[in-house]
Amino acid sequence: MLVQVYLDDIIFGSTDQKMVAEFLDVMQKRFKISSLGAINFFLGLQVDQTEKGIFLHQSKYVADILSRFKMEDERIAKNPLSVNHGITPENTGPKVNPTLYRAIIGSLMYLTASRPDIMFATYLCARYQAQPNVNHMLAAKKIMRYLKGTPSLGLWYPRKDGFNLMAFSDSDYGGCKRDFKSTSGGCQFLGSRLISWQYKKQTSVAQSTCEAKYIAAASYMSGTPVSSVPTVRAIGSGSGQTRAEKKTKPRRVTKSQSKKAAEHNNELQVGPNDCKLE
Incomplete structure (x- = not known):
């Protein structure tokens, strides 16, 4: 049996219906409580139970925030965030009401309990709550325009x-x-069931795409903090482009230098996608 308590609300369930009835009887004898039957709504989270599985969604909450921020008549967006979104911390551009912006971000953050598809965009916008400008507000409103087109998306947990x-x-x-x-x-998935998801800004500056991905993999697979994983350096031409490589200008190489470099590469014998840990 599983029991969850949140302030004065209790959720409990079990595969054994007899155990459920006994637990309810004990609780009613010791406390003044009322049973609402099978759960279908809890803290803004809607629960649809069928013979095939359970579907969690927040379609009612989506409708509420669209109405609260007057976004019902806005056009629908196909995605929550553009690839080249252009969101920067620069204080250029007209300022917007920070109270309104924080209210939007807070509502969107609560919605990520069942909508991992908006999590990255929401937490990106959440970084600029101190002095938001019109670009930040447009990005936050685009998330809501995306929600308008996908109000019923949620999490499906099949029974079998x-x-x-x-x-x-x-x-x-x-x-x-x-x-x-x-x-x-x-x-993380248990079968086809999504059981947890995370987004977190790394605590150190990665020097290459390879290093950034290794830090992410090491932190989530081992459960260690992002800052405590070993540094990964990419060696070889195809294993990741570093920030320094982008700024490096081509230079002239003599024949003797080219010969020494070729001999050194033969000694290393590494492939283009090989990496090593320091």
Whole structure:
């Protein structure tokens, strides 16, 4: 049996209906409580139970925030965030009401309990709550325009499925324009059921795309903090482009230098995608 208590609300359930009835009887004898039957709504989270599985969604909450911020008549967006979104911390552009902006961000953050598809965009906008400008507000409103087109998306947990644990991780590269730190993302599946998901800005500046992805993988697979994983350096031409490589200018190489470099590469005998840990 599983029991969850949140202030004065209790959720409990079990595969054994007899155990459920006994627990309810004990609670009613010791406390003044009322049973509402099978759960279908809890803290803004809607629960649809069928014979095939359970579907969690927040479609009512989506409608509420669209009405609250007067977004019902806005056009629908196909995605929550553009690839080249142009969101920067620069204080250029007209300022917007910070109270309104924080209210929007807070509502969107609560919605990420069942909508991992908006999590990255929401937490990116949440970084600029101190002095938001019109670009930040447009990005936050685009998330809501995306929600208008997908109000019923949620999490599906089938009753009959496997229990193989699978985990995935990824990261961008220098996505934060303030300190050029990368953002890690990860999700874990139990069979086809999504059981957890995370986004977190890395605490150190990755020097290559390979290093950023290794930091993300190591932190989410091992459960260690992002800052405590070993540094990964890419060697070889195809294993990741560093920030320094982008700024390096071509230079003239003599024949003797070219010969020495070729001999050195033959001694290393590494492939284009090989990496090593320092």
